[in-house]
Amino acid sequence: MTHRRKPVAAFAMRPDLPALLFSADDLAVLSEVLDLDTATTVEDFAAVGIDRLAEIDVLITGWGSPHIGEAELRAMPRLAAVIHAAGTVKGHLHDQAWDRGIRVTSAASANAYPVAEYTLAMILLAGKRVPDYIRGYAIDPRVYDESADPAIGNFHRTVGIVGASRVGRRVIELLRPFDLDVLLYDPYLDADDPVLASATRVELDELFAASTIVSVHAPLLPETVGMVGRAQLALLPDGATVINTARAxxxxxxxxxxxxxxxxxxxVLDVTDPEPLPVDHPLRALDGVVLTPHVAGALGTELRRLGECARREVELFVAGEPAEHPVTKEALIAVA
Known part of the structure; x- marks a missing residue:
C-alpha cells in the first residue's frame, strides 16, 4: 500500500506570527496535512538552501513575508500554493505566480471583520457626537447641552459608504439592525448586486450632499487618490463626520x-499621511477629531481569525477542493 506524500510547506512571515495566528489545534491540523516545521519561519529566501527551496509545494505567508519574485519562483519549481494569512498579496508576490498557475489565497475577508466592527462603533459614536465630547467634557462638564444640539442621535441618520469593498459590504451588513439610512457609492457595482438590498446606490457627490456621516472603504488606486477632496467635503453639512479606515x-x-x-x-481617522502624524500637526489639536494608531484591522485575539482562514485554505488545497478566498491576477487591480 502506497502512502500519498504530504506537501512540503514553510511559513514565510515574521518569526513571532505563527504563534499569534494559529492556535495549537490549527498548528496540529497543519502538521497533519503538511510536511511543515511549525517552529521555523523564512524571513529571507536567500538564507534557505537551494535544495530545500526546490522541495516546497506550499508557502504560508503573512506580515513580514520576504518578496517572492521571479528568482524565488524559479528556485521553487514545485510551488503550487501561496496561502496568505493576511490581507493584500500585492507587496510580496510577483505577477508570474499567476502565470505559472500557482494557487493564491488571502485572509482579507477575515481581516474585514474587525475593520467593519471598528467602523460600526465609530459611526454610532459619531451620531451621538462622542468625538466632540472626548476632549471637551474632560475640561468642562457643561460642554454638553441637549437643547443646543437637536440633530444629535442615530434615528434615521444618513450614512454614506464609499466603496463596496469587503469592508464596505461588511459595514453595510452590520448597519442593518439600526434605524439608519445607508447610501453607497461604487462605480463598479452591478445593478443587481445583493448589497443594494441594504443600501441605496448614488453618485459620489450625491452621497456627500445627503450624508451626515461618511465612511471610506475604497481601495487605494491611482484614480482614488484624493477622491474625497475639497469639492466633496464642501457638500457635507457643517458638523458632519468623515471616517477613514481605508488608506490615507x-x-x-x-x-x-x-x-x-x-x-x-x-x-475619525485610523489612517493618516504620514503615519503617525507629527506631534505638531493641526489635526492633533482640533476639536471633533479622533485619531487612532491604525488599530482597526486584526490585532491580538483577532489574528486567530486570519489563522483559521489560512488553515481552512490549506485543508481545501490538500483535499483538492476549490479555494474559499482565491486571489486572481485580475482582482489585484481593484483591491487595496
Missing part, C-alpha cells in the same frame, strides 16, 4: 484639516 491618500488630508478647522467637520 484617498482623502485629501489638507482639505479635511481646513474643513474641520473652518466648518466644524468631525473626523
Amino acid at each position: 491618500p484617498i482623502v485629501d488630508q489638507d482639505a479635511l484639516t481646513t474643513a474641520v478647522r473652518e466648518r466644524g467637520l468631525r473626523a
Whole structure:
C-alpha cells in the first residue's frame, strides 16, 4: 500500500506570527496535512538552501513575508500554493505566480471583520457626537447641552459608504439592525448586486450632499487618490463626520484639516499621511477629531481569525477542493 506524500510547506512571515495566528489545534491540523516545521519561519529566501527551496509545494505567508519574485519562483519549481494569512498579496508576490498557475489565497475577508466592527462603533459614536465630547467634557462638564444640539442621535441618520469593498459590504451588513439610512457609492457595482438590498446606490457627490456621516472603504488606486477632496467635503453639512479606515491618500488630508478647522467637520481617522502624524500637526489639536494608531484591522485575539482562514485554505488545497478566498491576477487591480 502506497502512502500519498504530504506537501512540503514553510511559513514565510515574521518569526513571532505563527504563534499569534494559529492556535495549537490549527498548528496540529497543519502538521497533519503538511510536511511543515511549525517552529521555523523564512524571513529571507536567500538564507534557505537551494535544495530545500526546490522541495516546497506550499508557502504560508503573512506580515513580514520576504518578496517572492521571479528568482524565488524559479528556485521553487514545485510551488503550487501561496496561502496568505493576511490581507493584500500585492507587496510580496510577483505577477508570474499567476502565470505559472500557482494557487493564491488571502485572509482579507477575515481581516474585514474587525475593520467593519471598528467602523460600526465609530459611526454610532459619531451620531451621538462622542468625538466632540472626548476632549471637551474632560475640561468642562457643561460642554454638553441637549437643547443646543437637536440633530444629535442615530434615528434615521444618513450614512454614506464609499466603496463596496469587503469592508464596505461588511459595514453595510452590520448597519442593518439600526434605524439608519445607508447610501453607497461604487462605480463598479452591478445593478443587481445583493448589497443594494441594504443600501441605496448614488453618485459620489450625491452621497456627500445627503450624508451626515461618511465612511471610506475604497481601495487605494491611482484614480482614488484624493477622491474625497475639497469639492466633496464642501457638500457635507457643517458638523458632519468623515471616517477613514481605508488608506490615507484617498482623502485629501489638507482639505479635511481646513474643513474641520473652518466648518466644524468631525473626523475619525485610523489612517493618516504620514503615519503617525507629527506631534505638531493641526489635526492633533482640533476639536471633533479622533485619531487612532491604525488599530482597526486584526490585532491580538483577532489574528486567530486570519489563522483559521489560512488553515481552512490549506485543508481545501490538500483535499483538492476549490479555494474559499482565491486571489486572481485580475482582482489585484481593484483591491487595496
